[in-house]
Amino acid sequence: MRKTTKLSTLILATAALLSSVSATAFAAPFPAHNPPGNLHAGPYPDAFARAGYSKRQVDAKVNTTWQQLFHGSPGTDANRYDGQTLYYQLAPDLAYVEDIGNQDVRTEGMGYAMMIAVQLGHKQExxxxxxxxxxxxxxxxxxxxxYFAWHTDTTGKIIDTGVAPDGDQWMAAALDFASGRWGDGRGTYDYGQQAEQILHAMWHxxxxxxxxxxxxxxxxxxxxxxxxxDYTDPSYSLTGFYKVFAAADPSDRELWDKAYTAGENLLQxxxxxxxxxAPDYAHFDGTPYLRPTETVTxxxxxxxxxEDAWRAIANANVDASWYGVKPWETQYSNTLERFFQGQGVSTYVSRYHLDGTPLTAGQNTYEPAHAEGLxxxxxxxxxxATNPDKNGFVRDFWNxxxxxxxxxxYDGMLYLLGLLYDSGQFRIWAPHGNHN
Structure with a gap:
């Protein structure tokens, strides 16, 4: 999750103690490439190509972004605010991704970074x-x-033993893909065994x-x-991963199948x-989660x-990319695009009430206002989406x-993931069959 330091402190202090979209039929813009349940879907949709960008352009942009966010300037001031990289070495064989604004290390960021590294083939990192x-x-x-303690300081000292399930899921998926891409070693580097151990713990x-x-x-x-x-976060429903997890953790296949169906329903x-x-947090029935002191307005x-809710958009579309577009995903994306087109594709702000009213000025100070992550x-x-103007969102991102x-x-991690999603480079590398 990405918030200003002040807002982060408020939310973190309470974290220890989140009308259905109809499944109206639409013609899918990409064909359903493999039957449901086939882990190795392909070819993966390339939204950049459809918007007119060449593979050479896209590859250069992905590489430039990787180099900047993982090997750019570390920053010269005490807080690293003037730097570029997120990736820091603690020792030759230890590295972390830092939440620069809060000066800590979070499991979400570690999971994102591990996934990006395996997708791009960077085994050392x-x-x-x-x-x-x-x-x-x-x-x-x-x-x-x-489980993983959700954040530590930059030396690795645990700050809070509470768990953020998105981070654990991202790390498990990245380990499973590392097993598929590079094969398993021993101990810590037996990626497949490490992934299965984490996944099994989630239910047991x-x-x-x-x-x-x-x-x-x-x-x-x-x-x-x-x-x-007693509540959830819609962006934690990473449905694209659950078919992968069912193969990686076969003793709990039935539970992962149920999680897939439940996650799809929640996103809708x-x-x-x-x-x-969508709201940042929700009850299990999908209604927004309000604390006793809060009101809907x-x-x-x-x-x-x-910030949390931004990711639900990608969750639905990763599933579409990997397993074929479903009517509800098209309906969902079309609805979102119509809303943001009404706000101005290159000018919309970053925080809203669910009815589309921007949060008041004092609560909409995200920098920049048109946030890169969103x-x-x-x-x-x-x-x-089937919206004829959908490429406008891809061009806005490109620019x-x-x-x-x-x-x-947070914006940097979502930015680089977005490049992989939109270019068809966010792929299934699971070791349970043939790869594309």
Whole structure:
């Protein structure tokens, strides 16, 4: 999640203690390339090519972004605000991605970075990141064994043993793909075994007196075990990963199949039927999550469309890219695009009430106002949309500079992921069959 430091502090302090979109039929802009359940879908949709950009242009842009965000200037001031990179070496075999604004290390960022590294074939960086996550962040005993403490300081000292399920899921998927792309080594580098261990824990901590990451009744990830487990975050429903997980963790295949169906349903139900905007946090039935002191018209993070919720857009469209476009995904993307076109494709702000009203000025101070992370996530709607002007979102993303400075962490990660999503370079590398 990406928030200003002030807002982050408020949300983190409470984190320990989130009308259905109809499935109207639309013609899919990309054919359903493989039957449902086939992990190795392809060819992957290339939204950049459809918008007129060449493979050479796209490859150059992806490489430039990788080099800047992983090997750019580290920054010269104490807070690194004037730097470019997010990737820092703690030791020759240990590296982390830093939330620059909050000066800490988060599992979401580690998961994103590991996934980006495996997708682009950067094994050295992958292994250094995984070593940090394994040795500094993973809980090795007790009722949260094999979960990851959601953030540490930049030396690896754990700040909070609460869990952010999105980070654990991203790391498990990245490890499974590393197994498929590079093969398994021993111990820490037995990527497939490490992934299965993490995945199995998500459903079975309760067997050992702990709290499961997924709610058994709804089959949805909870917000933050072991404490905040009575609601969810729609962007934590990473449905594209769940078919991969079912193959990686075959003893729990039935549970992952249920999670896939539940996640699809949540992404539909949580989205406002007029705007397509989802809340950051939701009840398991998809209704916005409000704390006792909140009202539907206030600017609270929980129940409005802010940074967490941006990612739900990509979740739906990664699934579409990998398994073929479904009618509900087209409906969802078309609805979102109509809303943001009404706001101005190159000028919309970054935080909204679900009815489409921008948050009041004091709560809409995201820098920049037209946030790179949201621009990247909105561009993925072109994968499943049939809106004739969908390429405008892809061009807006293409023309958006790589994030720099204090706010470069969250936006930078989503920016580079967006390049992979839109170019068809976000691929399934699972070791359970033939690769594309």
């Amino acid at each position: 992958f292994d250094a990141l995984w070593n940090f996550a394994k040795t500094k962040m993973q809980i090795q005993s007790g009722p949260e064994q094999y 901590e309760s067997d050992h007196g702990g709290v499961d990451m997924f709610d058994r009744q709804s089959s949805l990830p909870t917000f933050s075990p072991p404490f905040a487990v 139900k949580a989205a406002n039927p007029v705007t397509g905007l 206030d600017n609270a993070y929980d129940h409005n469309f802010q 621009v990247a996530m909105n561009s993925t709607s072109a994968i499943s 958006t500079p790589i994030p720099t400075g204090r706010a470069r962490y």
